[in-house]
Amino acid sequence: MATTESRRSRTLWEPMHTINAFVILLTVATLVAAFSRRLRIPYTIALVVVGLLLGTFGSLDAPTLDKQLLFDIFLPGLLFEAAYHLKSNEFWRNKFAIIVLAVPGVIVSIALTALLVLAATSAGWLTAIGWRQALVFASLIAATDPVAVVALFRELGVARRLQVLVEGESLLNDGTSVVLFTLAVAIATGGPSQVPSPLGLLGKFVLMVGGGVIVGLIVALVVTWIMRRVNDAQTAPPLWMIASYSSFTIADKTGVCGVIATVASGILGRRNT
Numbered sequence: 001m002a003t004t005e006s007r008r009s010r011t012l013w014e015p016m017h018t019i020n021a022f023v024i025l026l027t028v029a030t031l032v033a034a035f036s037r038r039l040r041i042p043y044t045i046a047l048v049v050v051g052l053l054l055g056t057f058g059s060l061d062a063p064t065l066d067k068q069l070l071f072d073i074f075l076p077g078l079l080f081e082a083a084y085h086l087k088s089n090e091f092w093r094n095k096f097a098i099i100v101l102a103v104p105g106v107i108v109s110i111a112l113t114a115l116l117v118l119a120a121t122s123a124g125w126l127t128a129i130g131w132r133q134a135l136v137f138a139s140l141i142a143a144t145d146p147v148a149v150v151a152l153f154r155e156l157g158v159a160r161r162l163q164v165l166v167e168g169e170s171l172l173n174d175g176t177s178v179v180l181f182t183l184a185v186a187i188a189t190g191g192p193s194q195v196p197s198p199l200g201l202l203g204k205f206v207l208m209v210g211g212g213v214i215v216g217l218i219v220a221l222v223v224t225w226i227m228r229r230v231n232d233a234q235t236a237p238p239l240w241m242i243a244s245y246s247s248f249t250i251a252d253k254t255g256v257c258g259v260i261a262t263v264a265s266g267i268l269g270r271r272n273t
Contacts, residue, residue, distance in 0.1 A: 028054070042152055071252070076262050080244030083171055083266025090164045091267060097165055102172030106143055110180060113138035132188040139184040143177030144170070175260035179208045211256030216264025219247040223265075224272045240269055 029047060036046035091098065117134040120126045129137075153163045183201055223243040227236060243265050251261035 044152065071248070071258070075259070076244045076248035077241070079171065079174070079248075079259060079262040080240070080266040080269075082167070083263045084240065084270045086164070086167055086171070086267065086270070088267055088271035090160070091168050094161065094164050094168065098168040098172060101165065101169040103176050105169070106173050106176045106180070109142040110135070110138045110177075113142050132184075136181070136184045136188050139177060139181040143173040171263045172260075175209065175212065175257050175263060178259050179205055179257050182208070208255070208257045209260055211254065212251050212258065212260030213264045215251040215254065215256060216247045216261035216266075217268055219243050219250065219261070220265040220268035220272065223269065243269060 028050065032046050032050050033043055036043045039046075114131065114134040114137070117126065117129070117137055118131060121128055121134070152158075153166065183204060220243060223239050227239055244262055247261040247265040248258040251258040
């Protein structure tokens with residue numbers, strides 16, 4: 001009986017514990033922003049240093065970062081916000097370079113990383129692993145997330161085109177890496193007879209990416225249509241918040257790329273407003 005009650009109380013406490021942790025983290029981030037501006041230290045660097053200190057000394061019992069928390073809370077909103085605030089005309093003007101960096105560039109990066117892992121294994125520097133495991137590892141780490149780099153670009157006044165290229169590529173490479181990681185895991189967990197052909201892999205890639213784009217565009221068009229009918233500026237923020245999470249959820253449930261769907265809805269939403 002006591003065990004049941006303790007489990008029940010722990011279950012009731014967990015949501016409140018998570019909310020409290022988020023409030024504390026947001027307060028710390030706000031204080032860091034204020035002090036970094038006064039001390040003329042880049043905000044992103046100060047934030048990393050303070051985060052490392054908090055983690056080292058165990059000053060905050062932060063919630064566990066699992067798949068549900070990442071996909072249901074953080075990722076859709078962050079992706080949509082970044083895509084929405086990226087000027088669509090600048091994105092379209094540089095779309096060819098961005099797509100080359102985000103798709104073939106990521107594929108080449110994954111291939112090179114996997115080859116380096118296999119070479120390190122052959123040299124005896126790493127525990128022996130096969131090419132499938134090397135592919136999974138490479139697809140997991142190949143795509144970079146230059147949030148701190150973009151923030152420094154803005155503070156240092158770097159050329160706008162370079163900012164657009166890095167920011168646009170970082171939005172799309174997330175989707176590319178997620179799709180490739182999903183395919184790599186499918187290859188690694190399947191038997192020799194279940195390894196798809198190159199044409200089959202290409203078909204799955206196109207389906208997941210193209211499906212994500214279609215879902216994102218449909219959600220953005222629906223939200224835009226509703227906004228024009230309502231014609232109330234106060235409804236825009238909650239409607240676009242609904243668009244960010246619904247596009248990700250619908251895409252994920254239909255088996256296509258939720259990251260691409262959210263980015264597509266954000267870019268089109270910016271273009272139509």
